[in-house]
Amino acid sequence: MLDGTTLEDEVWALLEDALAVYRDSPRAVAWLRGHQARFAEPVRVAVAGSRRSGKSTVVSALIGEEFAPTGATTWYQDGPQAKAHVGPYEVPVTRRDGKAFVDAPDAERVVVEWPSRSLRDLILIDTPAEAPVEQVYGEADAVLYLTRHMHTTDVRYLQTAHDHPVARAAPVNTVLVLARADEIGGGRIDALSSAKQIARRYRREATVTPLCQNVVAVAGLLAVAARTVRADEFTALSRLAALARTDLDKHLLSADRFVADDFPVRLDPAARRGLVDRFGVFGVRLTTTLIRQGFDTQVKLTGQLVQRSGLGELRDSVGIYFTERRDALKARSALLGLDVVLRAEPRPGSIGLATAVERILASTHDFRELRLLAALQGGRTRLPGDLDAEASRLVGGLGTNPVVRLGMDYEPTEGELRHAVLDTLGRWRDHAVDPALDHAQRRAASVVVRSCEGMLAPLS
Amino acid sequence: MLSTGRHRPSSVPGTFTRTGFTGTLCRVMSAPWLDVLDDTIRACAAHNRPDLAERLREKRARQLDPKLRVLVIGEPGQGKSQLVNAMVNAPVCPVGDDATTTVPTFVQHAETPSAALVRGASIANTPTERIPVPIDQLASRVSADQGGGDLVRAEIGIPRALLDSGLVLIDTPGVGDLRPAHTASTFAALLQADAVLMVSDATAELTGSELELLKRVMTSCPNVTVVLTKIDIAVQWRRVVERNRAHLARAGVAAKLIPVSAALRLRAAKTGDKALNAESGFPELLACVRQDIVAAADVLARRTVAVTAASAIKQLVTPVREELTARGSRAAGGKGAEDTIATLNEAQRRIDELRRRSARWQTVLADEMADLVSDIEYDLRDRTRKIMREVDKTFETADPALGWDKFESWLEDSLTEAATTNFAWLLDRSEWVAEKVAKSFPVVRDDLLPGSIFPDDVLDRVSPMEKPVIEKFSVVQKAFTGLKGSYGGVLMFGLATSLAGMPLINAISLGAGALFGGKSIIDESDQRLRRRQAAAKSAAARHVDDFFIKFSKDCRDAARHIQRSLRNHFSTLAEELQETLLESARSARRAVQDDNSERERRSLEAKRELDHLVALYQRVQALAGGQAPPLGISA
Known part of the structure; x- marks a missing residue:
């Protein structure tokens, strides 16, 4: 979080309370403990999408190693050496046609440990196409949703994912990926720039915008090739x-x-x-x-390919929207998990817990930022002129680093940074009480003010 | 005879152009499929299904039209427009990387290249306006026209041997695009299609949604060929072909599958490379179009008509059969009469039940409300006593001369709180009572509970000074917020009067500040302090008592008022219910007395109708060469 109070502590305490209330239910306890353990882990990012949308390819590209698809839900996490587990049993990781291959034909879930820098602050989950949306969104903190063309079935999938009270209150955890961008335009040499244009159009499409934070075009095959x-x-x-x-x-x-x-x-x-x-x-x-x-x-070529394949942009998106928002995403997942318990086993103490969940969702600034961001991107809230773009930048739409939030294109000294924050803060304080703006706009401005104050706190 | 129908050998181009239309019509009159179709249309009209008749009439008109429409359908970005371009070897349809085609585009034969935009209310209706545009400006004109909204299609005419025989290729917007209007216009075009080329690219197998689409297409046009495009960039296209064949077999779709590459074909056309053309797969596709679509037009017509007619007849049969079954079971051994009598008995039983219960609900309401009033009064007494005790305790030690104003506001707050909690409880309980009464009704209905349990003027009885407005079906919370303000007002007024003229508050002590700090800044004797304390206690007691009497009366009045409004509501409800039940009993009685012979006559009629429909369906089946599934009934 921006200031000293931590969302993590608050949610952790809430989980502890829940454990006390449910201490006689082994199922609930196991579930809640699982969610506590999740807190310490890196962000879990699921890669989902329909059949043949390029899920395994994108996973391989992100890790930097070509993996043959297993057909099962596969977890990729950092580890000192390459090994794989199915349940408690270790299974061999072999090479087949130059690809890393995990031989686990009938497994439902495979956990692969792989030494990779890309996995240091990220767990990637490759999901089968038929995995139900609840499972995908339940296990992961954030989702890369892959599609070739945005189809109505894709829209329906994403709408289902957002149809949950907690998910609605903290809407931010999906990035849409137009995978297999190299096939657009029949594989013409400029296919990728054209794919990027399509991604840009989707970003403005009214049906798509509220369902994801960003749309990125990636040529999966090329991205893997670039890294390997x-x-x-x-x-x-x-x-x-x-x-x-x-x-x-x-x-x-x-x-x-x-x-x-x-x-x-x-x-x-x-x-x-x-x-x-x-x-x-x-x-x-x-x-x-x-x-x-x-x-x-080879070095020059690799650099070009990483950039042209859209892998760079995809990694940036994962960084800005997922790993940098780790606390909020983790807290969100924990609250979703707690919500499941509260619904499944209601008991006298759970009403208090439900209230606490609601309070955290309503009052935590991280979630407020995310909601405002969603509202700005979805066009539900509009600010006049340049304010719109500035507001979404200040609440972390491009990244949560203060320098990025302030839109500074150089590395400022502490004094300069402080000066910039104070200046921005002053202006947005005025917007927050500007009688020319309507209620929703003033409220948006006050969220921005709070974000600025958050940036100021560590500086003074 | 069959060959006279739609058969137009491509070797005789221009035989059936628009001018030769009447001639065609005369010749096809005798075609058996036309008889069957006309009979089906008449049957539809006879069974009061003008919608079906209309659909069949459209189909009939289209079958008589010498044009042969081949619809190119598929999901966005599969290469539909490029396929059409490659088929005619000319870039007639705009091709782009994003969703490009926005209106159905009809590509047909013309002596010189031409293009036009067609406006109209819908694609099925007669177009209202046809605007010729230069062929190279068509794409920009179409995209510029998106705002108008009534653009139904674009037409392109080019001189091509393939199109010579009356073949029209229709390029369509992608299905499943994010803009539902595009999908809708494609399905509208589908109704006009004689044959369909379903396009899917070879980079991936047929998806679930594509198979769905394919099945949907089959219901309105059974003549489908699946075209697998972009085999030039798909490394694994042979495996995709195999898998797709398996998918089609599993889905029960009997469609040919042809892999092609438009890029290779267009390149071959540019360079005149015959081998490359062969590699593109287009020769096979075009041969298939000539043989299976153009040459087999009559078979096609029969098949299309058979499917449409069969689906229409099925829809007609269902209600007739249901009626017959119902009558049959009733007619069988007088069992029908028993059923009707049972219905009658049931209706009468429910009326009795309602009468019995209506006595009960009145008792429930009276009892519960009496209990409620007494509980509420007890609660209020309890609350005020607690307040009084607190007052006594305070003035054991404290000096009322110091900080009386704060005490005054404390007392006001405590009493208001007591009043609001008590009143909220009253409202809660009444709601509960209403639910309990509703439960004693023998039916389940949404409007069993009154829209608002509390009459709009319930608070009139509480506060004589201000009338807070509560909205209909107010939440309890709202009711007592209104109450708080008004009752506070009453209270202040009362307390001020009761203390008026009391000697104990002297001007010097008023500014003392702290609330009953126990410290006196003025030197006074114990005696005077005691007297002041006693006076304060009795003033407070009198005030609390006044409050109690006034407020408990208010509450009782409110409760009575609520009771009265609930009683009115439920009696109306009971009357309504009784009337409904009486009506159903009456109709059951009428049914029992219904004339037996009339019933029999209607049964016979239904049976005759069904026989007729079954006979018609058999003719349809014969037409399709056994392709239509059996109707599943025996006549």
Whole structure:
């Protein structure tokens, strides 16, 4: 939280109270203890979406290691060495076709420990397409929802996820991902910029905006390839790039042609098939073009691919909306979990607890910020002119770091920062009592004021 | 004879153009499917289903139209427009990365390339306006026209051998797009379709929603071919084809599946590369369109008519059969009469029950309200006594001369609180009483409880000074907030009068400040302090007593008032219920006396109707070559 009082402490105390009330119910106790344990964990981010929407690919891209899909709910968390568990039993992690493969055919849930820096403040959950929305949103603190095109079934899925009193009061935990962005426009070379435009349109779409915090376009296949490109692959791609453009284009018309027999470069058909499997036709088209444009070392190429595939933007979104909001998301999950117990086993003491849940939801500033953000993005609250954008920035719409909140494009000294906060605070205090604004707008302004005060607290 | 129907060999282009329309009509008159369709339309009219008749008439008109409409349908971004472009080898439909097609676009034959926008109330109706536009400006004109809203379709004419035979390709907006209007216009276009190309791209298998869509399409147009697009960029397209075949088989959809690549086809057209064209899969698709759609137009017509007619007849049969079953069971051995008599008895039993219970609810109401009044009075007495005790205790030690004003406001607060709690309790209890009374009614109805248990003027009896307004069905909370203000007023007035002229408050001591701190700043004898304390006690006691008498009377009045309004409400309710029950008893009696012969006549009629429908359905089945499922009844 911004100031000294911690939401975490408050929720923790509430869970303790609940444990006291339910101490005679083993089921409730186990459930609540589970939620207490969740508090200490990194943020759990589920990757959900319909069949073949690219879930495993996005998970692999985020971790930086290609995993073969297991077909089960798979948890990826940081660990000292690579290993996997199904329940209490350890299962082997092997390599198959160059992919990390967990051999657990009938398991319902697999836990994979993998040493990766990306997993340090994040647990990724790869969910099967048929996993019910309640389960996905119940287990995870936040969700990356993948889709190829936003379809009415996707909208319905997300609406179900938000149809819960606690979820409504603290609405923020979903980022929509247009995965497989490389397939847009038939794999044309500019497919990605076009995908980014579509993402931008969805961000403004009235049906989509209230259901997610951001929309990001990602070319999953390319993103994985970017993080795992091997030296032999790079060599092969460089040799392809050395061909005359028209010559190569003929063979890149289709995947079939690329692996066909008459090929101008001496490259094993199996190697070519490997390339097109890993990169896709679009990926091969793009990488060869990039190499020709001068990104001719593996490092340069990787940097370009991470940026172009949308992986960078996806990681930023995960950072801004999930890992930086860890406290709020964790508290939100705990309150949701507590709410389940209170509904399932009502008893005399639970009324007091329910009131406390409601009080925290209503009064905690983090949630107020998130609600205001949702209202601003959903157009339910509008502020005149530039104030709209400034308000959503100040309440953490672009990130919760004070420098980002204040929209400063340089690293300020403490004095400068303090000055900027005071200036902003003063202006928003005026907005909060501005008679020209209506009630909802003044209330929004007072939330912003509170955010500014929060930034000031650690400075003075 | 069958071949005279819709068969238009593509080798004789232009035989059935618009001018030759009448000729076509005469020739198809004798087609068997047309007879069946006309009979079905008549049956629909006879069974009072003008909606079905209208739908069939539309279908009939379309079947007689020499145009053959092939609808290209699918979810957004699957490559529908590009497919149409590749089929005619020209970029006629705008193609984009986001949802591009916003209105159904009809691509048909014309001697010279042309385009037009068509406005109208809906796609099915006759268009009201047709505006020719330059073909290269069509896309921008369509997107500029989105605001108007009555644009129903775009038309494009190009000279192509494929379209020569009257074939019309209809490109549609994606189904399941976030804008429901797009989906709606596609389904409107579907009603006009003779055949459907369902488009899904090869980068993924058919999804659940696509299979749903496919089934929905099959119900209105059974002639579907699934086209798998973008096989150029899908590495695994052969596996997707296999899986999709399995999906189709599992869903029970008998549709051909053709993998194609529009990108390869368009490129082949540009470079004249025959091998590439073959690779694109389009030759196969076009052959399929020629054979299965254009050449088999008559079979198609029969199949389409059969499906539509079958679904209409099924809808007609259901009510007739139900009626027959109902009558049949009644007619069987006079059992029907027994049923009716049982209904009659039941109705009479319920009237008796209501009478019995109505005596009961009146007692319940009277008893409960009497209890309530006495409980409320006891509660109030208890509360005021507690306050008095507190007053006595205070003035054992404290000096009323110091801080009397604070005491005054404390007493006022305590009494107001007692009054509000007590009154809130009264309201709560009355609500509970109303529910209890409602429970003694033998029926469940939403309006069993009165809209508001408390008459609007219930507070009139409480406060003579101010009339707080309570809204209908007020929450108790609101009622006593209003009360608080007004009663406080009464109280202040009362206390001020009761203390008027009392000698014990002297001007010097008033400014002393602290409330009964026990410290006296003026040197006084114990005697005078005692006297002052006694006077204060008796003043307070008198005031509390006044309050008690006045307020308990108010409460009793309010309770009586509530009782009266509840009684009125429930008696009206009881009367209504009785009337309803009497009516159903009367109708049951009428049914018993109903003429037996009349019933029989109607039964026979229904049976005849059913026979007729079944015969018609058999003809439909014959038409479809056994494709329509059995009706599931025996006549």
